[in-house]
Amino acid sequence: MHETTIEQAAAGDGHSIAEAKKHMRTYAIVGVALAIGTGLTVWAAFINFGSREINIIAALIIASTKGFLVAGFFMHLISEKKLIYSVMVCTVFFFAALMFLTLMSMQHDNIVHMR
Amino acid sequence: MEIPYAVKARPDTGLYNAKVGIWLFLASEVMLFGALFSSYILLRVNADPGTWPLHLLNVKLGALNTIVLILSSVTVVFGWASLKMNKFGSYKVFQGITILCALTFLGIKSVEYRDKFHHYEVQLKNNTIVDGHIDPANKDTNFFAFESARTVTNHAELMSPPEESALKEIKVPMSEIKDRTDGKGKEIENYGPWHSSYFAIYFVLTGLHALHVIGGMIVIFAIWGPLAKVWKTDPERYTNRVEVSGLFWHFVDLIWIFLFPVLYLL
Numbered sequence: 044m045h046e047t048t049i050e051q052a053a054a055g056d057g058h059s060i061a062e063a064k065k066h067m068r069t070y071a072i073v074g075v076a077l078a079i080g081t082g083l084t085v086w087a088a089f090i091n092f093g094s095r096e097i098n099i100i101a102a103l104i105i106a107s108t109k110g111f112l113v114a115g116f117f118m119h120l121i122s123e124k125k126l127i128y129s130v131m132v133c134t135v136f137f138f139a140a141l142m143f144l145t146l147m148s149m150q151h152d153n154i155v156h157m158r
Numbered sequence: 159m160e161i162p163y164a165v166k167a168r169p170d171t172g173l174y175n176a177k178v179g180i181w182l183f184l185a186s187e188v189m190l191f192g193a194l195f196s197s198y199i200l201l202r203v204n205a206d207p208g209t210w211p212l213h214l215l216n217v218k219l220g221a222l223n224t225i226v227l228i229l230s231s232v233t234v235v236f237g238w239a240s241l242k243m244n245k246f247g248s249y250k251v252f253q254g255i256t257i258l259c260a261l262t263f264l265g266i267k268s269v270e271y272r273d274k275f276h277h278y279e280v281q282l283k284n285n286t287i288v289d290g291h292i293d294p295a296n297k298d299t300n301f302f303a304f305e306s307a308r309t310v311t312n313h314a315e316l317m318s319p320p321e322e323s324a325l326k327e328i329k330v331p332m333s334e335i336k337d338r339t340d341g342k343g344k345e346i347e348n349y350g351p352w353h354s355s356y357f358a359i360y361f362v363l364t365g366l367h368a369l370h371v372i373g374g375m376i377v378i379f380a381i382w383g384p385l386a387k388v389w390k391t392d393p394e395r396y397t398n399r400v401e402v403s404g405l406f407w408h409f410v411d412l413i414w415i416f417l418f419p420v421l422y423l424l
Binding site: 044060063064066067070071073074077078081082084085088098099102103105106109110113114117118124125126127129131134137138141142144145146148149 | 171172173181182188189196199200217225231234235236240294405408411416418420
């Protein structure tokens, strides 16, 4: 009874026991990739690319890749339901808007000076 | 009253309610941290040249904490997968490691915080600055005693870490320290949030993140320990709880993945 319930739970969520085992291997590989990514982030930060901007872009690209691995595999975003994707699309839209406004505020010509 | 769809998925969404709830909560969290990242960008871009520190934090400890959080994220998903395979014993071990990782992270972070609160900058009457770490046990009313410090002539020199060879024990007579312009004591300041814009945003971002680590750890511990009996009566509900707490934990890891390069390396 107890085992059946768990198996049913796994199957109901699209995860058989065999799949769960396979996923554990994937999680381990992702974990190693994240650790390597951390080493890469530190290494890239101390390399002189000729411009500080390139260091910043390199660090953000590595961090974004690591973020994708965590969200995609650990949080199962690569195989989620439509509703979760809808929530994510809204979040990305408002986050992008926030960053856009931040960048816009850095354009000094656009600042209205109050008396 | 029975809460609907706490265990089984709703037919229209294909999700149980707690999972929808945690994703909506995480969406609001993205905006919370997004606002603070936005503040960071504005503070950094508008900082005067030579006033934004580079590599002043301990990169080794920051990288170690990143590895600790990554390890904890792996053990969280391992724990959840163990429950899916009906291996409750393995789950207990993996989540136990997660809790230890959380404590390790907080321990390392508190060491870093302690270091900053014992790091002082003292301005002298001859316009030089003595900057370094004090020994809190060594208190003297006539001297300000540094365990290891350097003397510099301007603030810009303090924006990068010193060479080890430049550090030495320094005792500054209190009479040589400049008085504050507001008359409230001497020009002595540690590297707390009040030190500069950089440390203000550093403490806010990492402090808020640490609160999330503490909150996540408490929830994971509660499910792992006192609430573990639910596994015997309702294993599916228990597995869902582990999944939801795990989603929060991965988000905490995700935030740190961006905080580490932004605050420690760039």
